[in-house]
Amino acid sequence: MPTAAVVAQQAGPIPAQVDLAHEVTRLTARLGHAPRPRVPARNPFAFRPRNPVVAPAAPPTVSMRGPQERRLRELADAPSGRHPSVTLAGVGSEPTATGVRYTAILSVSGRVFLANVGDDVIGRYLVRAVSNDAVELRDRQGDATVHLTLP
Secondary structure, three states: OOOHHHHHHHHOOOHHHHHHHHHHHHHHHHHHOOOOOOOOOOOOOOOOOOOOOOOOOOOOOOOOOOHHHHHHHHHHOOOOOOOOOEEEEEEEEEEEOOEEEEEEEEEEOOEEEEEOOOOEEOOOEEEEEEOOOEEEEEEOOOOEEEEEEOO
């Protein structure tokens, strides 16, 4: 059983506890005088507001005046026996509510045209049908049908 002197010694504060209490009091007082941040704290869980996106100005439309227009007119006005160089370069597909819509990628004398059913190509051809590997054009000058397939 402990003696009275030992119990009295344990009841008093330990010097380390006194030092710790003094240090806590000192730091708390110092914290009260610390400068506060001027802006709100950064929130890593929230994105900053986005700047509104402004669509770029549309490029100016290219007029078909000059040599390009003359060249296309020459192609369109060529005699019906002489067809302009028309090739099927590819076919694009797009799913729609009514099925798949195909777009023909045509190369006409070095120019590229995207054409769907009913479209006019260089003022001479009417697109009648487009499938996944072929296109059917109607030559308006000779009322002939031109079938093009992918190579």
